Amino acid sequence: MDTIASLFSFITTPVSWVIVQFHKVYGALFGDDSGWAWGLSIVSLVVLIRICLIPLFVKQIKSTRNMQVLQPKMKAIQERYKNDKQRQSEEMMKLYKETGTNPLSSCLPILAQSPFFFALYHVLSSIASGKKIGAINQDLLDSARQAHIFGAPLAAKFTDSVEKVTSLDASLMDVRIVTAIMIVLMSASQFFTQRQLMTKNVDLTVKTPYMQQQKMLMYIFPVIFAVMGINFPVGVLVYWLTTNVWTMGQQMYVINQNPTPGSKAQDAYLQRVLKSVTAHEQVRGRTRRNTVKAIVAKGPDRNDIERKFITGLGKLGLAAQEDGTVQKSETAAADAEGSQTHKRQQPKRQTKAKRQTTGATAGGAKDTESSDADSKTSLEKQDAPQDDKPKSAGKPASGSSRQAKSGQRKGPQRPKHPSKK
Template identity: 80%
Template sequence: MDTIASWFTFITTPVSWIIVQFHKLYGAMFGADSGWAWGLSIVSLVVLIRICLIPLFVKQIKATRGMQAIQPKMKAIQERYKNDKQRQSEEMMKLYKETGTNPLSSCLPILAQSPFFFALYHVLASIANGTPIGKIDGPLLESARNAHIFGAPLASKFTDSADKVAALGADITDVRIVTAVMIVMMSLSQFYTQRQLMQKNVDLSVKTPFMQQQKMLMYVFPVIFAVMGINFPVGVLVYWLTTNLWTMGQQMFVINRNPTPGSLAQDQYLTRLLKQITSHGELKSRGKKKIVAAIVAKGPDRNDNERKFITGLTKQGLAAQADGSVAKSVEATVDSDAAGGGTPKRQQPKRQSKSQRQTPPSKPSPKK
């Protein structure tokens, strides 16, 4: 094990232990030396890590939305103190404190994954070199070295020489095809995830530098992954592709269930919610009631999507309540009662013509 990796045995040892435990399970199903047993062990490692990181992901979503909400104020501060950088920084920190936002919170999931990524990279590098690491030694080390996915060893890289690949019992062409396909898939999944965020889950009514930065990252990150990917072992590519797909699915779930106010995703969500309410005449889900209650509480500060939703309810004779429930509006109730024989609506007197208004009323004839 190299010197740098030896400093991080506190993380490489647990990672190797987790992989070994999953390998015992999948080895019983596919065979101990099967590439699928080792590959699925890496996939399971990703799933386990991402489940543990769900609380950080929730913080990331809240932080991202918080940053979007304060962008106009940040822009105003930058313009007001453009010639005083120190005062500008002080006002920014004050704004973060007042609003409870933290720019670094949006990076928490990536930062939390970094040690595991680093540990897995060194575990696979040690396997390729035939060096024991953590809990992978002896027969397990040899089994991992012989494991192939679509003909490519887990420890091989796109940049490996033909001799090094041959020592792992594989062909250089197979390795480069498999790694190239995985690198492309990894970059595309990263691009789609960021694009989905930009197109559906960003408030398009607010044009700020933050949106331009996000748009730039949409194109920069996939290129970075593609360049770095040629130096990643196949096992690391499996890890990173799996975590990208998890992020894509997790983000899609959040966008569909709790979209950012003012975004296209919110418009689509409220349209679906309106159809559901119209069909059933009520709202039972606690989560959906919470969203409706938040819209009601905004009052005149509602965005275009929310006003469209409230107007749609009104047209259906419904009204959103403060607790998030939906009930028949007063106007609809009065009309319904009148049609069903209840209290009739007050009738306005019939309008008279001009000649009728000018003709004095006839006097009653005297009684005899």
């Protein structure tokens, strides 16, 4: 613990000072020794930290989307230089530089929160041990030790002994019930946040190992939080549950207002925009105009969902403009109708029995036609006049000699011109 204190001493005093300032405000409303005053002070600390981290969250979103788009190219580089690790790393760095992508940006919010998390953990542990720390003096220390949330002290843990819990004026059963409920809520909120990201806000047209990794994290992270949660004080559980709920709400807002291109969330968002345009014949809101502007700028590189949106505008007789607005267009409806592709209807596949029956019928008809032709030929031979004059046995017929020569026509030949005799 002393090692952790020395590592995060630069942040322990500011964190304790912020908690004390919030406690003064909530203490005037609920009482200085109230668990709600101290609990809401921790919640307010989380909200303040997350507001400061919003710019990093925006970078995280951009980095995550860029990494998802780059996955096919990264995989191609790995396959191409699988025997040359140095060249592979150089090509990867070159790809990141060309696209302006930072792989570490997706981890920035978590990394930025880590010092505050460990500082708060150390502050609460010091309160449980009865030690002054940072801006918390002896009076505030005594007040924090008396604060309970639903019967559980802020500094108590699920794994604490009966003696330690009793020293904090609480029962072990109350502490374990409260901590167990908070651990379940913390893990559930983490799972739901990751699940809505994977099911709604992922580009379904790009199948990469990155998606499989995210699916694994969706199940691994809640288990990690559940295992670690039994060693967290109640105050830290309040902190982590609050930050998970904040992340979940922030993620829902991003999914609804700025979805990933090619995802189900984008389809739902553009359908809402199209419905609004149908009702008002204009794009309302700067965010929506920026979205339409980006779709127009893509041109032929639009995905299927964006083409569907442009076609929907065309059916309304509207055309999207470069500035994100829409205008009436006489050719838009015709272009929309022309862009509709109808699938060619395939003939219904017959069963094996029907195919055999059809083949047998066709074969019987062919045999019947052949038999009729043979009968007709036989009758014609019988009716033909016979030549009474016998042919010379020693001299072959002239027709036979002509037929023996290749390249000549069968049948009677034209008489030669008198000049060629």
